[in-house]
Amino acid sequence: MKQPPSFPQSSAEQLELLAVLEHAMAIAEFAPNGRVLRVNDKYRQIFGYSEQYIGQRRHQQLCAPDPANRHDFDDLWAGLEMGRPANGRYPYTSANGRCLWLESTYVPIRDDDGRLKRIVQIAIDVSVQTEREEVAWQRCRQLMLEREESYDRIRQLAFYDPLTDLPNRGLLLIQADQAIARARCERTTLNVLFFDLDRFKRINDTLGHPAGDIMLRTIAERLRSEVRATDIVGRLAGDEFVVVLADYDLRQTTETIQRIQKQLSASCQIAGTTLAPSASIGISCFPDDGEDMKTLLYCADLAMYQAKSKGGGQFSFSARR
Numbered sequence: 001m002k003q004p005p006s007f008p009q010s011s012a013e014q015l016e017l018l019a020v021l022e023h024a025m026a027i028a029e030f031a032p033n034g035r036v037l038r039v040n041d042k043y044r045q046i047f048g049y050s051e052q053y054i055g056q057r058r059h060q061q062l063c064a065p066d067p068a069n070r071h072d073f074d075d076l077w078a079g080l081e082m083g084r085p086a087n088g089r090y091p092y093t094s095a096n097g098r099c100l101w102l103e104s105t106y107v108p109i110r111d112d113d114g115r116l117k118r119i120v121q122i123a124i125d126v127s128v129q130t131e132r133e134e135v136a137w138q139r140c141r142q143l144m145l146e147r148e149e150s151y152d153r154i155r156q157l158a159f160y161d162p163l164t165d166l167p168n169r170g171l172l173l174i175q176a177d178q179a180i181a182r183a184r185c186e187r188t189t190l191n192v193l194f195f196d197l198d199r200f201k202r203i204n205d206t207l208g209h210p211a212g213d214i215m216l217r218t219i220a221e222r223l224r225s226e227v228r229a230t231d232i233v234g235r236l237a238g239d240e241f242v243v244v245l246a247d248y249d250l251r252q253t254t255e256t257i258q259r260i261q262k263q264l265s266a267s268c269q270i271a272g273t274t275l276a277p278s279a280s281i282g283i284s285c286f287p288d289d290g291e292d293m294k295t296l297l298y299c300a301d302l303a304m305y306q307a308k309s310k311g312g313g314q315f316s317f318s319a320r321r
Contacts, residue, residue: 172234
């Protein structure tokens with residue numbers, strides 16, 4: 001069987017290896033109290049300190065001139081004093097204040113009596129590699145953030161009305177179906193309110209579509225302000241809005257509608273004109289008028305036309321009630 005190659009054993013070969021190591025690696029020796037005993041040229045070159053300066057410093061002062069940054073090295077040194085070698089990538093500070101990253105191995109050397117004699121540090125400068133990794137990580141993080149933002153934008157476009165920021169028809173139906181499922185499970189009622197603005201076409205025709213858009217945003221804000229956070233407000237299409245009230249009895253539903261009507265009819269200034277909005281409202285109830293959102297919307301729509309036939313600004317419950 002082929003034997004693995006053995007390390008050189010002669011003194012000459014060992015000296016050659018040490019010479020190579022001295023040339024390639026930054027090497028320093030420290031007394032147990034951290035005082036610098038020796039550093040090689042590579043070490044001085046990396047840190048940029050003069051030999052005289054290094055000889056007057058301890059390990060923590062040399063590696064972290066700012067006392068606020070020494071706690072990590074204090075913990076490292078405490079472990080070395082207990083005889084535990086250390087290996088890792090550590091941040092240091094060069095003579096000109098630049099942050100250095102070194103892959104360092106610290107080895108505590110003991111004498112024959114087991115007492116700590118010195119600590120040897122062997123290191124290689126990986127600052128450039130670390131900086132590149134940091135740039136790559138920041139770029140990766142930026143891409144992840146951009147991906148999340150893109151997802152949020154797509155979700156906003158897919159599920160929310162861009163004019164009013166209310167749930168659009170698709171999300172409204174999803175949320176309503178979920179609310180109906182909860183009401184069915186909890187054996188509670190649920191009311192669907194169908195809003196159609198009165199005389200909205202006249203606003204578009206006389207003041208222009210930008211004024212109509214302002215009116216739609218105003219109505220959306222007023223609807224949101226008059227319902228609970230657990231209720232659902234959505235824009236169905238055009239000037240049609242839907243509100244879903246969960247677990248309201250008849251009295252509470254009527255009071256809420258009257259409060260909404262009062263809020264909606266408050267005058268507002270649009271395109272230099274004072275307007276008093278109003279809406280015709282149709283109401284259907286789960287489970288009396290239907291057990292799915294499609295049926296409840298249909299019944300509320302019919303009730304809305306019944307309310308509009310009364311002259312606008314009115315509300316009407318489904319004829320099935």
